[in-house]
Amino acid sequence: MSFFSFGQSAEIDVVLNDAETRKKAEHKTEDGKKDKYFLFYDGETVSGKVNVTLKNPGKRLEHHGIKIEFVGQIELYYDRGNHHEFVSLVKDLARPGEITQSQTYDFEFTHVEKPYESYTGQNVKLRYFLRATVIRRLNDITKEMDIVVHTLSTYPELNSSIKMEVGIEDCLHIEFEYNKSKYHLKDVIVGKIYFLLVRIKIKHMEIDIIKRETTGTGPSVYHENDTIAKYEIMDGAPVRGESIPIRLFLAGYDLTPTMRDINKKFSVRYYLNLVLIDEEERRYFKQQEITLWRKGDVVRKSMSHQAAIASQRFEGSAASESALEQAAKEESG
Amino acid sequence: MTDPVVADTRRLNSKPQDLTDAYGPPSNFLEIDVYDPQIVGVGRNRYTTYEVRMRTNLPIFKLKDSCVRRRYSDFEWLKNELERDSKIVVPPLPGKALKRQLPFRSDEGLFEESFIEERRSGLEQFINRIAGHPLAQNERCLHMFLQEETIDRNYIPGKV
Numbered sequence: 001m002s003f004f005s006f007g008q009s010a011e012i013d014v015v016l017n018d019a020e021t022r023k024k025a026e027h028k029t030e031d032g033k034k035d036k037y038f039l040f041y042d043g044e045t046v047s048g049k050v051n052v053t054l055k056n057p058g059k060r061l062e063h064h065g066i067k068i069e070f071v072g073q074i075e076l077y078y079d080r081g082n083h084h085e086f087v088s089l090v091k092d093l094a095r096p097g098e099i100t101q102s103q104t105y106d107f108e109f110t111h112v113e114k115p116y117e118s119y120t121g122q123n124v125k126l127r128y129f130l131r132a133t134v135i136r137r138l139n140d141i142t143k144e145m146d147i148v149v150h151t152l153s154t155y156p157e158l159n160s161s162i163k164m165e166v167g168i169e170d171c172l173h174i175e176f177e178y179n180k181s182k183y184h185l186k187d188v189i190v191g192k193i194y195f196l197l198v199r200i201k202i203k204h205m206e207i208d209i210i211k212r213e214t215t216g217t218g219p220s221v222y223h224e225n226d227t228i229a230k231y232e233i234m235d236g237a238p239v240r241g242e243s244i245p246i247r248l249f250l251a252g253y254d255l256t257p258t259m260r261d262i263n264k265k266f267s268v269r270y271y272l273n274l275v276l277i278d279e280e281e282r283r284y285f286k287q288q289e290i291t292l293w294r295k296g297d298v299v300r301k302s303m304s305h306q307a308a309i310a311s312q313r314f315e316g317s318a319a320s321e322s323a324l325e326q327a328a329k330e331e332s333g
Numbered sequence: 334m335t336d337p338v339v340a341d342t343r344r345l346n347s348k349p350q351d352l353t354d355a356y357g358p359p360s361n362f363l364e365i366d367v368y369d370p371q372i373v374g375v376g377r378n379r380y381t382t383y384e385v386r387m388r389t390n391l392p393i394f395k396l397k398d399s400c401v402r403r404r405y406s407d408f409e410w411l412k413n414e415l416e417r418d419s420k421i422v423v424p425p426l427p428g429k430a431l432k433r434q435l436p437f438r439s440d441e442g443l444f445e446e447s448f449i450e451e452r453r454s455g456l457e458q459f460i461n462r463i464a465g466h467p468l469a470q471n472e473r474c475l476h477m478f479l480q481e482e483t484i485d486r487n488y489i490p491g492k493v
Contacts, residue, residue: 168467170392170393171467171470172467177345179345186340187340188340188341188342190341190342190343190344190345191345192344192345192347194347194348197360198359198360198361199360199361199391199392200361200465200467201361201363201465202361237359237361239354239355239357239359239360240354240360241348241350241351241354241355242350242354242355243347243348243350245344245345247342247344278465279465280462280465280466282466
């Protein structure tokens with residue numbers, strides 16, 4: 001972007017062809033605010049129009065070319081000068097010349113590869129954007145339009161539970177279990193903690209979700225830990241043989257999918273931290289990595305039908321059977 | 334593969350708890366009382382001792398019920414031993430009160446009732462916090478402090 005004190009002679013803006021129908025997704029900006037951007041997936045075509053509007057319609061605008069770029073890049077906050085572009089496409093819209101009136105140019109980037117999900121973190125940002133430029137001798141007129149990309153996965157074939165026995169010799173032995181190792185972003189962590197030996201005075205137990213963002217490689221690796229959630233699962237002192245259930249709904253938290261070694265530049269990983277606190281505020285903890293993935297939206301049936309199915313699975317009572325019937329009638333009627 | 338639209342949030346299966354475990358005494362019983370301050374000695378060489386009584390069912394302690402007499406400097410000795418040998422952040426002791434040892438005070442100095450009570454309470458808090466720490470329980474100095482009649486300052490430090 002370039003601004004001169006006596007103002008630009010033209011304005012440039014980018015409009016997508018499917019701006020009316022395309023969904024928008026919320027995404028955090030660097031200063032923590034949430035904004036909405038057009039949502040794209042890998043392989044989708046990005047097409048639209050670039051409008052060049054002359055401020056003074058009579059005055060002609062000389063230029064050295066008009067182009068539009070589609071860029072996917074990784075920015076490390078401590079190394080702002082170097083942007084690592086992993087996607088870079090360009091379309092020339094006009095050859096060097098001049099324009100005497102406002103113009104509109106069509107563009108299309110067909111089936112663009114968008115291999116990674118958009119991410120704005122503590123020390124690194126991965127973004128995709130369209131950049132339209134009117135190239136001029138002294139200063140270009142440019143406009144950037146950010147988009148958001150989500151990467152979707154399907155239910156993993158292998159999704160074993162996490163089950164482990166841990167403890168301090170002769171002091172505290174527990175067996176913890178989480179029903180899966182890979183969870184989607186709206187999933188529920190179902191688990192339990194079984195106490196085998198309790199020789200300390202426990203006050204309460206909680207489960208934390210920790211996000212670890214790793215940037216840099218080799219000797220200059222930097223980890224940034226952030227506790228996304230703290231959820232108390234037990235209040236009071238347990239004894240041997242007691243089993244404490246865990247049911248943690250992930251949809252309520254600000255999570256991203258697990259990102260491993262993105263373009264060899266950064267990683268974002270998630271851990272469950274089980275923490276027991278005793279009466280003297282001493283903390284005993286066990287961290288376990290989980291994989292988070294993004295599920296594609298399913299076309300939803302009516303809510304009442306879903307609720308009826310859910311209640312029938314657990315109860316099978318007359319009331320819920322009639323609710324199911326009622327919902328079926330409503331749907332067909 | 335059919336996607337379940339509503340997540341299955343039922344509890345995982347777990348073994349039912351044995352009733353003797355559920356209603357039995359907890360295996361983490363540990364109580365230490367610091368009480369009965371007595372002034373020992375005469376004149377300028379007087380000092381206060383306290384009764385330190387420990388009751389526990391933790392197997393790491395040899396005696397389930399023990400009673401010893403300790404003075405403030407014994408607590409200081411224990412704190413120093415633990416700070417040197419274990420990786421624990423040792424909680425603070427109540428103050429050393431050097432000013433109270435100076436002459437020409439209007440009150441009883443070190444033997445003022447309210448001061449002794451304050452110190453007794455601080456020592457009780459200190460010993461309870463430290464004795465419950467799993468890493469401190471491995472140190473010989475703690476066991477000697479709580480369960481042997483006298484502290485042998487020439488002992489060989491080590492783990493239990």
